[in-house]
Amino acid sequence: MRSVELFAGAGGLAIGMANAGFQHAAVVEWDHDACETFRENQRHHAHAVEGWPVHEVDARSFKFESLGQDIAVVSGGPPCQPFSMGGKHQAQRDDRNMFPEAVRAVRELMPKAFIFENVKGLTRKSFASYFSHILLQLQYPELARRKGENWIQHRARLEQHHSANKGAATYNVLFDVLNAADYGVPQKRERVFFVGFRSDLGARWSFPDPTHSEGALLVSKWIDGSYWDEHGISQKRKAEVLPRYAKRVELLRSAPVLLTLDRWQTTRDALKNLPDPEAVRDHGISNHVFTPGARAYVGHTGSVLDEPSKTLKAGYHGVPGGENMFIKDDGTLRYFTVRESARLQSFPDEYEFRGSWSQTMRQLGNAVPVKLAEVVARSVAASLEACDTLAQTTN
Template sequence: MRNLELFAGAGGLAMGMSRAGFEQAAVIERDRAACSTFRINQRHHMSLVEDWPIFEMDAKDFDYDPYKGHIDLISGGPPCQPFSMGGKHKSHNDDRDMFPLAIKAVRDVHPKAFIFENVRGLTRKSFSNYLAYILLQLQHPEISRNDDEEIYDHQIRLEKEHTASRMAPTYNVIYNVINAADFGIPQKRERVFFVGFRSDLGISWSFPEPTHSSDVLSYEKFVTRQYWDEHRLFNREQISSEAIQALVRRLEAKCTHPRRRWRTVRDALVGLPDPQDRMAPLVANHVFTPGARAYPGHTGSRLDEPAKTLKAGQHGVPGGENMFVQDCGGVRYFTIREAARMQTFPDNYTFHGSWSESMRQLGNAVPVQLAEVMAVSIAAALRATVGNY
């Protein structure tokens, strides 16, 4: 199966697609540093990305015509600044809104399916009208906006066509907010995913069931003490007996769907030396960055919980959540390698650029493991429906 990746960034989503068996037909990214990251890893023969055809260009300038009818899946994360909690909240009035371009790619290529990722902020009430407009366009990408047509008029036209009995959607589209921690990523990262299948394929699909649980993490901390034993630590946290009883009742009620514990920062950092240790230079991208400090609203991630959402270092919060609280009580920045582990990139994947530049790439990325979970599920649906796979 062939995939076309838009707005590839650091490659997290595309790497998940590759792990699930998709062949990359084109990987499009205009950011020079991100493309340098790809090329460095290709020169190092990093297997997941070695054969990717990289197009360092704006996706609006890409020629989609040769790919029409030859692509199974389009994936991508349209730039999220218009909808970010830290952004200016301009949605469709923001020239960084790339959803129209993503929809154009679907219209031009006509893939069997697509998956797009964005920040949870897009689902806020203040963006509800634009969210409805995005969904209508994804369902009917062939009904394009005319050059002289206002967005509001285009939305009305889409609504009329959508409700007309003669007009079945070209794509069946659903969306959901996913917490990466619920799928084994050591980070509380909530993002909205849009998944669509061409309606003529008759595919029945739903989002994958979570595999990990905060309650199981609490159970292994406060009931069995297994978490602390694994890390050879004394139990550092306590909760009341009433809280333990309530926790056990919740888990007993969910016993038909057993899950594993949320992975923590401490879990993810196992095997990495302290970046100030003499062994640290042997690990790629594992360099200490001084100057971390806590301030109101940005106190760092706790070691024994999944990390807070990594930031791209924009919107006036440089560093921000890109640090954690050490056992000694002080805070320090994640190294690039540590942050890459929070995003489940392989240790042999090297990032190009300074700490801030690499953190920007990582903060904008889709966790590789989460991308793989989604891609495996989509691939299974396609294979079950189309007999020539």
């Protein structure tokens, strides 16, 4: 099934889509360094991006009619700074708000489905009005905003159409906030996903169930001890860490539950088998370079090793400290290398990044974790395949 990837960034969502079986007809990204990341991986024949048609262009100027009419899915993460807790909170007033271009792609391509991702901050109460506008636009992409019509007037027109419409919406749209840690990503990263299916398909779909849990991680640490054994952690270290979890451990021991999910993956899991770049410089691992200067300050204390990392962030003015560093076993702090950050975002080790340290960390801070993207994309692909099978049997 052919797909189009918008606002591709470093390629997390695009790789997840490709892993799920989608074939990219176009990968659109305006940032030069991010496009150089794609090109570098294509030069050394990284399987994840082999043969992708990369377009280094502003999505607002991309001509979708050049792609034909057989696009199964449009996916992408419209720039999230307008809605980020760390941004300026300007939403629809921010010229980086690319949701209108996501809707234009759906309107012009009329794909069978779409997958869009954004920061959890978009669901805040202060953005409720604009959030409803996004949903209505995705449900009725053919009702484009008129010349001279502001977004409030456009939303009112969409609401009137929706309330008076006797038939189904053009697209049936669902949204939910997913935590990447619940799907095997070693990072606590909550993002809102919008998934829509063209209503004429009659698709049956729901968001995929979590595959990993915090409870299973706690059991592996404090009930059966398998986590510590796996990493060769000493009894002393366990005793140092235990007070942080004492109340939750007490609950687990007093009321044990049947655990059917895998455990959360931790920062320590992600960094396993990577040498300390401060101690070992000549290791031959790409993007694994020590950066000095990590320090803690109020609200920015770094990730702990034995939990999923904090959410990696792009940073509006450079790399934010607390979200892009971790606390070592000896209590000192160190910035994540680009390679370590890539593992926290579940990129394959063969995937290389181009640009300065701050620029590559920005690519990673904006990325969709590959593993999470793949889980969502596979569920969408399965639903579309079921629709195709049903259509063939009824014809």
